[in-house]
Amino acid sequence: MVTSAEAAAMATAADLAGSVVADFGPNPRVGCVLLDPDGTVISQGAHHGAGQPHAEVVALRNAGERARGATAVVTLEPCAHTGRTGPCTAALISAGVRRVVFAVVDPNPAAAGGAQVLREAGIDVEVDASSSGANELNHRWSIAVRRGRPFVTLKIASSLDGRIAAADGTSRWITGELAREQVHQMRSDVDAVVVGTGTALADDPALTDRRPGAMRQPHRVVIGLRELPPALQVCQSGALRLQTRDLGYAMTQLFERGIRSVLVEGGPTLATSMIRESLVDELVWYVAPVLIGGGRNAIADLGITTIDEASRWQRNGVTSVGSDVRIDLTPITPQDSGGPVTDVHRNR
Ligand SMILES: NC(=O)c1ccc[n+]([C@@H]2O[C@H](COP(=O)([O-])OP(=O)(O)OC[C@H]3O[C@@H](n4cnc5c(N)ncnc54)[C@H](OP(=O)(O)O)[C@@H]3O)[C@@H](O)[C@H]2O)c1
Numbered sequence: 001m002v003t004s005a006e007a008a009a010m011a012t013a014a015d016l017a018g019s020v021v022a023d024f025g026p027n028p029r030v031g032c033v034l035l036d037p038d039g040t041v042i043s044q045g046a047h048h049g050a051g052q053p054h055a056e057v058v059a060l061r062n063a064g065e066r067a068r069g070a071t072a073v074v075t076l077e078p079c080a081h082t083g084r085t086g087p088c089t090a091a092l093i094s095a096g097v098r099r100v101v102f103a104v105v106d107p108n109p110a111a112a113g114g115a116q117v118l119r120e121a122g123i124d125v126e127v128d129a130s131s132s133g134a135n136e137l138n139h140r141w142s143i144a145v146r147r148g149r150p151f152v153t154l155k156i157a158s159s160l161d162g163r164i165a166a167a168d169g170t171s172r173w174i175t176g177e178l179a180r181e182q183v184h185q186m187r188s189d190v191d192a193v194v195v196g197t198g199t200a201l202a203d204d205p206a207l208t209d210r211r212p213g214a215m216r217q218p219h220r221v222v223i224g225l226r227e228l229p230p231a232l233q234v235c236q237s238g239a240l241r242l243q244t245r246d247l248g249y250a251m252t253q254l255f256e257r258g259i260r261s262v263l264v265e266g267g268p269t270l271a272t273s274m275i276r277e278s279l280v281d282e283l284v285w286y287v288a289p290v291l292i293g294g295g296r297n298a299i300a301d302l303g304i305t306t307i308d309e310a311s312r313w314q315r316n317g318v319t320s321v322g323s324d325v326r327i328d329l330t331p332i333t334p335q336d337s338g339g340p341v342t343d344v345h346r347n348r
Contacts, residue, residue, distance in 0.1 A: 005039025014133030103134030178322035197224030
């Protein structure tokens with residue numbers, strides 16, 4: 001049974017972890033709150049990215065001797081393995097913590113098993129899976145670790161008639177300012193923004209978050225075989241070039257570089273291939289009240305010849321964004337697993 005003080009501490013730990021602005025690399029966001037036996041908060045801590053101490057260790061350091069006999073409330077199962085830092089299970093045991101409540105079981109088999117280690121050391125362990133805050137915190141990260149490739153969000157901005165560019169290739173701008181600002185926010189929420197060489201050449205995009213005060217920028221990635229002129233903004237900003245059309249391989253490459261979430265902002269060629277290869281986990285589609293008639297379709301040939309084979313999506317939200325409409329969707333069919341999960345996926 002989780003007490004009301006522990007449930008409140010879990011919400012605090014999730015808020016704390018969610019508020020950290022840092023480059024997490026391959027690591028999850030984690031928050032920890034230590035409670036005394038009366039349920040009073042002793043200390044708290046959050047993880048600040050690869051190579052930094054884990055949330056549990058920060059909270060234990062902040063508590064000092066007061067950690068003895070405490071309850072540690074953690075958003076993720078304490079790790080049982082040595083990455084860049086030592087196992088959190090060892091730190092909790094040696095600090096004399098009496099009880100551990102965590103929300104999310106570690107999805108990486110190599111790092112998991114923390115609960116078992118703690119129980120074997122005589123610590124009372126409880127899983128509180130009901131915390132929506134803690135579950136939300138690493139939703140994308142957990143899926144990425146399970147699939148062995150980054151969590152993929154595909155963004156499309158089209159006209160009412162499903163066009164993403166006019167016949168001459170121009171597409172700036174189909175949607176309004178508010179929708180474009182949201183896209184800048186989306187860029188700041190992912191590890192990398194991905195386009196194909198077609199978009200890099202046609203639009204010369206910067207792919208950055210250009211909102212005033214933007215705190216961090218995603219990696220920029222261009223996929224495709226063609227050479228790009230060095231004057232392009234993506235080249236000037238040191239974008240990662242993946243000279244391949246093998247998207248499964250490209251996603252694995254990104255994963256191995258510690259990238260756990262990507263926003264695909266490519267044109268119809270890349271978007272279509274990503275969907276065909278079941279590599280899209282989330283689709284954000286902006287529809288503008290504009291008609292183009294000719295020009296490029298948002299999606300090209302998906303290899304579908306009859307309506308029973310249509311690619312169907314679950315609609316999770318429809319919102320007005322200025323004069324445009326945003327539709328949030330997830331695929332109904334399961335996405336590519338990307339291969340087995342291994343320990344390279346986590347390097348806390
Ligand atoms: N409204 C919007 O949301 C939006 C967003 C982006 C772009 N656009 C518009 O889209 C147009 C560009 O479209 P696009 O389709 O050429 O751009 P794209 O999809 O970004 O790039 C296409 C290129 O991606 C590479 N590629 C990588 N993996 C591939 C694979 N598995 N299969 C096929 N190609 C792969 C190929 O490059 P290589 O030939 O070099 O191998 C291909 O030519 C422009 O007019 C731009 O303004 C609109």
